[in-house]
Amino acid sequence: xxxxxxxxxxxxxxxxxxxxxxxxxxxxxxxxxxxxxxxxxxxxxxxxxxxxxxxxxxxxx
Numbered sequence: 001x002x003x004x005x006x007x008x009x010x011x012x013x014x015x016x017x018x019x020x021x022x023x024x025x026x027x028x029x030x031x032x033x034x035x036x037x038x039x040x041x042x043x044x045x046x047x048x049x050x051x052x053x054x055x056x057x058x059x060x061x
Contacts, residue, residue, distance in 0.1 A: 001051050013057035020054040
């Protein structure tokens with residue numbers, strides 16, 4: 001999520017505010033079908049994940 005917020009900031013937006021954040025849970029069978037062991041380990045350790053977020057920001061014209 002931090003990478004996504006950085007992209008918004010680099011694009012010239014200011015005063016970023018995350019209003020909502022929700023982790024999306026997927027079944028283990030689906031995760032293992034599309035990820036290797038390293039990716040699965042990172043996912044289970046909490047280093048990566050799938051999130052839905054609501055963000056607002058200002059941009060000067």
